Amino acid sequence: MRELRQSGGGGGGGGGGAAGDGGRKTTSTSARMTIEEEEAEMMEIxxxxxVQVVSYAASSLMVPDLFELGNDASLQLAKCLSAASSDPASSITFDSLGKNTSFYHCLCEELHSQGRDEFAVVIGDVVGHIVDSLSKCHSLLDEGSASTNNDGAVGGGGLYLVSALRELCTNRRAASALACLPSFLLPPPGAPSANERVETASVQQLAMMRMIQSMRGGGGDASRLLPPGAYHLRRSGPALEKDTILGLVLRLGLPTEGSNPSMPSVASSFSGAAARSRKDVSQIAGGFRRQLELYQGKCNELVRQLVVAGEESRKRVIQWLIDALLLNVAADAMRPDRSKVSSEELLMNLSVVLLKLCEPFIDDAKKAALVDPDFVCAPESHGGVYDLTGDNALPRLGENVTIEGVTYSPKNSFIPLCFFFCSRSLALSVVPGASRYENIVRNVYHIHRTIRQQNGDPRSDPRFDRILQVQFSKEIVMMSPTFIADVARFYNMAAGILLQLNKDQLKTMPEHIVDDMCSVLVYASSFAGNLLAGLDFGNLFRLTVTLLSKDYSHLVRNYNLRAKLGDVLHDIFLPRNSDRHSEVPDSVTCDPLAGGQPYLTSDRMSKETLAPSLLLLYGEVENTGYYEKNDHRTKIAALLKFLWDSPDHKAAFKGITEDKKSFITFANGIVNEMNDKFASVMETLPSIRTVQVQMANPQEWAALSEEERETITARHESNEQQVKHVLPLCNSVMKMLGFLNTDKDIRDMFLLPDMCPRLANMLLHVLNKLVGSRGLDLKVDNPETYNFRPKEMLQDLCVVFSSFAAADEFQIECARSGYYTADLMSKSVKTCRKLGLLIGESMELFDLLAIKVEVASKSLISDEDLYEDAPEEFLDPLMQEFMTDPVLLPTSNNVVDRRTITHHLLNNDTDPFNRKQLSIDDVVPAVELKEKMKLWLASKRAARDQAS
Incomplete structure (x- = not known):
């Protein structure tokens, strides 16, 4: 090359400029061609x-004894793969010259060319080294038992080891080989090894069991005496995370406690929790959260590479997912048996992985439309995860669901699988996790309150510090902005899918999907409302309204689930105001496509169906738990008040008046609530007052023994909690009665013979307690702390009375009530005037009602004397009272008063004489008997009038 350059430089002695230029061009071209040839030669070298290096490496891996330095070749390769995560650009998997040009890829191809079995053996050896080190890691906080400098192990923490597996799977052949390893899956159900016991007891525990065995005079296997927690089956949740590759990967996380006291723990990082600032706690939690998310990211990449490695690899991953979901069906228990199910960390990581697999279609409606609902009716596809029968059967939204005749032929088989498996995984991880976190928060409140009552300092109390450490540890996952957002986005997508289904398809859907989305949303609104900002909840709102509507009420018959749907509307979609504080931002409660108006007032279906749906739901929640229905009804009442104030919903409120049965269910719920709850409050408030007076007298209180004071205090606190829980519902019910009965059609429904007597009784009962002779007993210290506002309650009550004042049937039923006295009504009128609770027409109507009821009472008293010698057939056989509207019960041929049987059937749908099924629509008016009674009563009245 130097010679060529020199000859080119010496030419052109007298040849002129042109000749010289031509010579230089020829020389330059020759030189350039020579450089290209030299580069080609170098590239060939x-x-x-x-090729030689790859061949040498492949030989070392296949025949370790061939070279002196190759006896640990598989370990060296494992270490190189582990190191790849720290410096990707210089790693053996980095494709510097294009796709599939890395040393690692070439090595895999060379190994595979030597034979598929030989290749699988080498990959198995490499994976074995990584997995061995991985098994020694207990959490993301430790580095395993072997350091990276230990020649006998790969070493490093979980992140490096999972990164090594991820790098290994960058080659599809290697990924497929890994998935085909025996340690990738558990033994199948029914295999002899599936029920083998794997002891987890320590040497000391086994020695103790042997000693007990010998003391009993027996021999044999001491492990038979081990408690369930000291062993697990070869096919079980614990085995999944200890004996399978993906289990070992996904089990690592940030547990609150280490597996033994010497292990590092998350909770210890929050020591002195009560004295820490929230900012300090957030910084610590944020650091752990970033560490966890980095690890989960590597897990996601690993699983994705296994999925795309080929059909066989994908099948093996799917089988592992099926095993994980089937073996952990009991993981949603409040205290799951850890000898049978996997750890919380594995289940949470599994949900994160499945959420990421769903990512491509979460925000893509076209791809989400590929979710075929028939997947849950195809056992050959879901592998038993969504069985309809057996021990693991999952309830469906509808009843009598069958898979007969269902043909599953999806356009894309993987998208439905990801969607439904992710739904199931969330049910076993996030949903119970949210419930456990709520319990922890309740415990924090209870312990703090107890310490304060004992005049202690929570900041120095070890019990309080401990429970706070647990709470802050759980928040790393349960308050993760990324995780909360991903779960919320998934459920909004799920709601969109369910909205597209017809009723026959919808009823086959697993009930837990709707139940879980409700649980997660209510949890997020309570503890992570600010994390919901910017997320779309439009599909969730529309699904909630749809499932509550009359057209779907027969499909979703689980009353607890229907009550949860109402809670979601209140907690997520009810806008904030001066009476209601919420952390949920306005961007969540309002529809951006409707100009930022609330979903509740802008959605078309909401305006048409929601008001009557909520009125019906108010009655239905009677079937939920005693304490739960209070909360449900308080929330429903707040929703109804908001809708009532919206002109767009007024027409819909009349919808319930068109369905008498639904209205009676709703109205009965109101009356039952007030009769039960208000009576409870009125009995409890005097007790609270008595203890307050007692405690305010130091001498009297000190004279009691410590045991007596503790007993009284405990009962007093229980009474306070009960009143605080019940009174908000009483207040909301009374206000609801007030605004609903401003509408004539609704008011007329309350005046029906089925409801009017019960309504009058309930209103007079409350009035008697508020202004009766024992009203002074209701005066307690700091009534606002109990939500007790007697003047406001009396005002709301009198507004209801005035709205019914002109109705003759209401006047008569008030007069009939056992709670009525003339003094009560007159005193109530005077109190209202004195306090200015009613003004104008309302006050006049209430005054008029008192007069009208007194007249009706005198007439009724006069008629009662006539009933004394009434024939037996005129008396109600159950109440022994003169019947006003006799009806025949076709199921037993007995005649009773309509009022009696109506009241009975509101709470029990059977004939009271023989317990046969009966509804109010079945009863038959006893026309002839009624006419006979009418003539008899007329003759009696005529005789009385003539005599007077």
Whole structure:
């Protein structure tokens, strides 16, 4: 090359400029061609070196004894793969010259060319080294038992080891080989090894069991005496995370406690929790959260590479997912048996992985439309995860669901699988996790309150510090902005899918999907409302309204689930105001496509169906738990008040008046609530007052023994909690009665013979307690702390009375009530005037009602004397009272008063004489008997009037 350059430089001695230029061009071209040839030659040499190096490495891996330095070749490769995560650009998997040009890829191809079995053996050896080190890691906080400098192990923490597996799977052949390893899956159900016991007891525990065995005079296997927690089956949740590759990967997380006291724990990082600032706690939690998310990211990449490695690899991953979901069906228990199910960390990581697999279609409606609902009716596809029968059967939204005749032929088989498996995984991880976190928060409140009552300092109390450490540890996952957002986005997508189904398809859907989305949303609104900002909840709102509507009420018959749907509307979609504080931002409660108006007032279906749906739901929640229905009804009442104030919903409120049965269910719920709850409050408030007076007298209180004071205090606190829980519902019910009965059609429904007597009784009962002779007993210290506002309650009550004042039937039923006295009504009128609770027409109507009821009472008293010698057939056989509207019960041929049987059937749908099924629509008016009674009563009245 130097010679060529020199000859080119010496030419052109007298040849002029042109000749010289031509010579230089020729020389330059020759030189350039020579450089290209030299580069080609160098590349050929490098390629040969590469081939030799790859061949040497492959030989070392296949025949370790062939070279002196190759006896640990598989370990060296494992270490190189582990190191790749720290410096990707210089790693053996980095494709510097294009796709599939890395040393690692070439090595895999060379190994595979030597034979598929030989290749699988090498990959198995490499994976074995990584997995061995991985098994020694207990959490993301430790580095395993072997350091990276230990020649006998890969070493490093979980992140490096999972990164090594991820790098290994960058080659599809290697990924497929890994998935085909025996340790990738558990033994199948029914295999002899599936029920083998794997002891987890320590040497000391086994020695103790042997000693007990010998003391009993027996021999044999001491492990038979081990408690369930000291062993697990070869096919079980614990085995999944200890004996399978993906289990070992996904089990690592940030547990609150280490597996033994010497292990590092998350909770210890929050020591002195009560004295820490929230900012300090957030910084610590944020650091752990970033560490966890980095690890989960590597897990996601690993699983994705296994999925795309080929059909066989994908099948093996799917089988592992099926095993994980089937073996952990009991993981949603409040205290799951850890000898049978996997750890919380594995289940949470599994949900994160499945959420990421769903990512491509979460925000893509076209791809989400590929979710075929028939997947849950195809056992050959879901592998038993969504069985309809057996121990693991999952309830469906509808009843009598069958898979007969269902043909599953999806356009895309993987998208439905990801969707439904993710739904199931969330049910076993996030949903119970949210419930456990709520319990922890309740415990924090209870312990703090107890310490304060004992005049202690929570900041120095070890019990309080401990429970706070647990709470802050749980928040790393349960308050993760990324995780909360991903779960919320998934459920909004799920709601969109369910909205597209017809009723026959919808009823086959697992009930837990709707139940879980409700649980997660209510949890997020309570503890992570600010994390919901910017997320779309439009599909969730529309699904909630749809499932509550009359057209779907027969499909979703689980009353607890229907009550949860109402809670979601209140907690997520009810806008904030001066009476209601919420952390949920306005961007969540309002529809951006409707100009930022609330979903509740802008959605078309909401305006048409929601008001009557909520009125019906108010009655239905009677079937939920005693304490739960209070909360449900308080929330429903707040929703109804908001809708009532919206002109767009007024027409819909009349919808319930068109369905008498639904209205009676709703109205009965109101009356039952007030009769039960208000009576309870009125009995409890005097007790609270008595203890307050007692405690305010130091001498009297000190004279009691410590045991007596503790007993009284405990009962007093229980009474306070009960009143605080019940009174908000009483207040909301009374206000609801007030605004609903401003509408004539609704008011007329309350005046029906089925409801009017019960309504009058309930209103007079409350009035008697508020202004009766024992009203002074209701005066307690700091009534606002109990939500007790007697003047406001009396005002709301009198507004209801005035709205019914002109109705003759209401006047008569008030007069009939056992709670009525003339003094009560007159005193109530005077109190209202004195306090200015009613003004104008309302006050006049209430005054008029008192007069009208007194007249009706005198007439009724006069008629009662006539009933004394009434024939037996005129008396109600159950109440022994003169019947006003006799009806025949076709199921037993007995005649009773309509009022009696209506009241009975509101709470029990059977004939009271023989317990046969009966509804109010079945009863038959006893026309002839009624006419006979009418003539008899007329003759009696005529005789009385003539005599007077």
């Amino acid at each position: 490098l390629e040969q070196v590469k």
